[in-house]
Amino acid sequence: MRKFIKEKGVVMPLDRANVDTDFIIPKQFLKSIKRSGFGVNLFDEQRYLDKGEPDSDNSQRPLNPDFVLNQPRYQNAAILLTRDNFGCGSSREHAPWALDDYGFRAILAPSFADIFFNNCFKNGLLPIVLDRALIAGLFEEVTANAGYQLEIDLQEQSIVKPDGTSINFEVDEFCRHSLMNGLDDIGLTLEDAAAIQAFETQWRGQAPWYFTTPENS
Amino acid sequence: MKARTLYDKIWDAHLVKQRDNGTALLYIDRHLIHEVTSPQAFEGLRLAGRRLWRKDANFATPDHNIPTTSAERRQGLAGIKDPVSKLQVHTLDENCKKFNIFELKMNDERQGIVHVVGPEQGATLPGMTIVCGDSHTSTHGALGALAHGIGTSEVEHVLATQCLIQKKAKNMLVRVNGRLMPGVTAKDMVLAIIGKIGTAGGTGYTIEFGGEAIAALSIEGRMTICNMAIEAGARAGLVAVDDTTLNYIKGRPFAPKGELWDQAVVAWKTLVTDDAAKFDQLVELQAEEIEPQVTWGTSPEMVASITGSIPDPALELDAIKRGNIQQALKYMGLEGGTAIQDIKLDCIFIGSCTNSRIEDLREAARIVDGKRVADSIEMALVVPGSGLVKKQAEAEGLDVIFKNAGLEWREPGCSMCLAMNADQLGAGKHCASTSNRNFEGRQGSGARTHLVSPAMAAAAAIHGHFVDVRHLA
Numbered sequence: 001m002r003k004f005i006k007e008k009g010v011v012m013p014l015d016r017a018n019v020d021t022d023f024i025i026p027k028q029f030l031k032s033i034k035r036s037g038f039g040v041n042l043f044d045e046q047r048y049l050d051k052g053e054p055d056s057d058n059s060q061r062p063l064n065p066d067f068v069l070n071q072p073r074y075q076n077a078a079i080l081l082t083r084d085n086f087g088c089g090s091s092r093e094h095a096p097w098a099l100d101d102y103g104f105r106a107i108l109a110p111s112f113a114d115i116f117f118n119n120c121f122k123n124g125l126l127p128i129v130l131d132r133a134l135i136a137g138l139f140e141e142v143t144a145n146a147g148y149q150l151e152i153d154l155q156e157q158s159i160v161k162p163d164g165t166s167i168n169f170e171v172d173e174f175c176r177h178s179l180m181n182g183l184d185d186i187g188l189t190l191e192d193a194a195a196i197q198a199f200e201t202q203w204r205g206q207a208p209w210y211f212t213t214p215e216n217s
Numbered sequence: 218m219k220a221r222t223l224y225d226k227i228w229d230a231h232l233v234k235q236r237d238n239g240t241a242l243l244y245i246d247r248h249l250i251h252e253v254t255s256p257q258a259f260e261g262l263r264l265a266g267r268r269l270w271r272k273d274a275n276f277a278t279p280d281h282n283i284p285t286t287s288a289e290r291r292q293g294l295a296g297i298k299d300p301v302s303k304l305q306v307h308t309l310d311e312n313c314k315k316f317n318i319f320e321l322k323m324n325d326e327r328q329g330i331v332h333v334v335g336p337e338q339g340a341t342l343p344g345m346t347i348v349c350g351d352s353h354t355s356t357h358g359a360l361g362a363l364a365h366g367i368g369t370s371e372v373e374h375v376l377a378t379q380c381l382i383q384k385k386a387k388n389m390l391v392r393v394n395g396r397l398m399p400g401v402t403a404k405d406m407v408l409a410i411i412g413k414i415g416t417a418g419g420t421g422y423t424i425e426f427g428g429e430a431i432a433a434l435s436i437e438g439r440m441t442i443c444n445m446a447i448e449a450g451a452r453a454g455l456v457a458v459d460d461t462t463l464n465y466i467k468g469r470p471f472a473p474k475g476e477l478w479d480q481a482v483v484a485w486k487t488l489v490t491d492d493a494a495k496f497d498q499l500v501e502l503q504a505e506e507i508e509p510q511v512t513w514g515t516s517p518e519m520v521a522s523i524t525g526s527i528p529d530p531a532l533e534l535d536a537i538k539r540g541n542i543q544q545a546l547k548y549m550g551l552e553g554g555t556a557i558q559d560i561k562l563d564c565i566f567i568g569s570c571t572n573s574r575i576e577d578l579r580e581a582a583r584i585v586d587g588k589r590v591a592d593s594i595e596m597a598l599v600v601p602g603s604g605l606v607k608k609q610a611e612a613e614g615l616d617v618i619f620k621n622a623g624l625e626w627r628e629p630g631c632s633m634c635l636a637m638n639a640d641q642l643g644a645g646k647h648c649a650s651t652s653n654r655n656f657e658g659r660q661g662s663g664a665r666t667h668l669v670s671p672a673m674a675a676a677a678a679i680h681g682h683f684v685d686v687r688h689l690a
C-alpha cells in the first residue's frame with residue numbers, strides 16, 4: 001500500500017450530501033475482476049453525457065461540462081471536499097479504488113458511511129471528518145479561489161490552508177500508523193496467528209455447532 | 218457479571234485479541250462469498266502466496282450477474298451474454314474449485330441471492346459472526362448473528378486469517394411497540410424507521426431491533442428489517458433469539474443435528490440482551506402508527522406514507538436539505554406537493570434480498586390474484602430469491618397467479634435490484650420496487666425507483682399508480 005505522510009493538492013468541491021458508491025462508480029464497472037483502472041470511470045454518470053460500459057473508449061466519450069470534475073480549475077485535484085454521509089450504500093471497494101486511481105489522496109466531509117470509511121484506509125486514501133461549519137467554510141474558500149490548495153500532514157494531523165493557518169483533525173491511531181507506513185493488514189494480523197489458532201481450538205470445543213457442514217452435522 | 222447487550226455478548230465471545238491501539242481481532246465463523254467482490258481478494262491471496270485459513274467457514278454462490286430468464290439459465294455459463302459478467306461468474310467457480318470452497322453454482326437448484334440462501338441452508342446460525350463482501354450482510358442479524366458487510370480487502374483478510382480487524386460499535390436499540398395494522402409489513406416498518414432516524418442515523422452503531430412488533434414478525438420479516446439496517450447507516454442489525462428463530466433453523470442442511478442441536482439450543486437461548494443492559498441510544502416507534510410507506514426521492518430516508526405527499530422544497534428552511542430535495546425531485550421528475558397516490562408507474566420489480574422470500578411472494582400473489590396488471594405497466598418482474606423459494610412458490614401455485622395477472626416469473630438472482638445483469642430499467646421510468654436502494658441510476662441509468670413492500674408493489678401493478686393496500690379486498 002502507498003504511504004500517506006504529507007500531501008498537498010488542489011481541492012475539488014462536490015456539493016452533495018449522501019453521495020453513494022453507485023454515484024462514485026456505477027455498477028457496470030464492478031464486473032471487472034481487476035483492481036485497477038477504475039479512475040476513468042470515477043463519477044461516470046455525472047462526468048460523461050453518455051452511458052459508459054466497461055469496454056467503452058473513454059477518451060472518445062462526451063464530457064459533461066457542468067460536472068465539477070470536468071472544470072479546468074479542478075484538474076488534477078488530489079483532495080475531495082464534500083458533504084454528509086459520503087460513500088453510503090454498497091460495500092464495493094471499487095469506490096476507493098476509483099478515487100485513488102483518479103488521483104485523490106484525501107476526502108474531507110462532515111461524516112462518512114462506515115464501510116466506505118474503512119475501505120479508504122485499506123487503499124492509502126485518507127478520509128477526514130471535520131465539523132460541519134468548517135466544511136461549509138472550506139466550500140466557500142474553494143469556490144472563491146481558483147487553484148485553491150490544501151496541505152494535509154498526517155504526522156501532525158493538520159490541514160494547512162493557503163494563508164498558513166491550520167485545522168487539526170482526529171484520526172484513529174491504528175489507521176494512521178498503517179497509512180504512514182504503508183502497512184498491509186494481513187501481514188500484521190498473521191503475526192498473531194498463534195493467538196488465532198488458540199482461539200479457534202477453544203471455540204471449536206466450546207461451540208462445535210459452528211463448525212458443522214452438511215456432511216458432518 | 219455486567220449486564221450486556223446481545224451485541225456485547227457476541228462480540229465478547231469472538232474476541233481473539235484486544236490490541237493496545239483500540240482495535241480488536243474478531244474471529245469470523247462464516248464467510249459468505251459472491252462473484253462481484255471476491256475475485257480481487259482471491260487474486261491477492263495468490264499473489265502473496267498465502268493459504269486459505271479455514272476452508273469450511275466459507276460458502277459461495279453467484280447472484281449479482283446472472284441472467285434470470287429460463288432460456289438463458291438453461292445454457293449455464295454460456296447463457297450469460299455479457300462476456301465481462303461471464304468471466305466474473307466463471308472466476309468464482311474457478312476460485313471455489315481451487316480452494317475447495319462450498320459453492321452453490323449458477324444452475325444448482327439451491328442457488329440464489331447469497332443473503333436468502335445463507336439462512337435457507339442453515340449456514341447462518343444464531344450467535345455467529347458472519348461477513349460477506351456485500352453491505353446487505355446485515356440481513357443475517359435477523360437470526361441473532363452479528364453480520365457485517367465488508368470490502369474486498371477485508372474479504373482477503375478473512376480468507377487469510379479468519380479474523381476481521383474491528384472497532385467495537387456503539388449499541389442502539391430501536392424498539393417498535395404494539396402491533397402492525399393489517400396490510401402493513403416489515404418493509405413499511407423499516408422504511409418508517411429510516412425515515413425517522415435518517416440514512417446516517419445508525420452510523421457507528423449496531424442496531425438491535427426489539428419490542429413487541431419485532432417479536433411478532435416471522436424470520437422473513439426480521440430479515441427485511443435487518444437487511445435495511447445498512448440503509449440507516451448501521452453496519453449490523455440484530456434481533457434476539459426466540460422460538461421463532463429456533464423453529465426456522467431446525468433441520469436445515471448446515472444446522473447441527475441430534476445431540477449437537479440440543480447443546481446449541483441451550484447456548485442460543487442466552488442470545489438476548491440482559492434486562493439491565495444499557496444502550497447508548499434508544500429510538501421508539503409505535504407500530505399502529507405506521508402506514509404503508511413509499512420513497513419519493515433518491516435516498517431511502519426520502520420516504521412518505523401512502524396517505525401523504527411529496528414534501529415541498531419551498532417549505533424546507535434548511536438550505537442543504539432544501540437543495541437535496543430539489544436535486545432528488547429533479548432526478549425523479551416529480552413535483553413537490555404531489556400526493557403519493559398520484560405517482561404513476563411504468564415498471565414493477567418484486568425481488569431482491571430485502572423481499573424475495575416465500576412470504577413476500579405470497580403477499581404479492583394475494584393482491585394480484587384474479588386481477589390484471591394495468592395496461593400502462595410496461596414490465597412487471599417477480600424474481601424469487603432462491604431456487605428453493607421458486608420451487609416452493611410453484612408448489613403453491615403462486616407462479617400461475619403471477620403469470621395469469623400478467624407478471625413475469627423469473628429465475629433467482631439479484632436482477633433489477635441493481636441491474637448488473639440484463640434486467641434494467643429504462644431512463645426516466647418509474648418503478649415500484651421491493652428492493653432496498655433508490656439511488657440515482659441504481660436500477661438503470663436515469664431510472665427512478667420507489668421502494669415499497671411486496672403488497673404495495675403488487676397493488677401498484679394492478680392500478681398503474683400507488684394505492685393504499687389497506688383498502689384493497
Ligand code: SF4
Pocket residue numbers: 280281330331332351353569570571630631634635652653
Ligand atoms: S439483491 Fe440487491 S441488495 Fe441484495 S445482494 Fe443482490 S444486489 Fe445487493
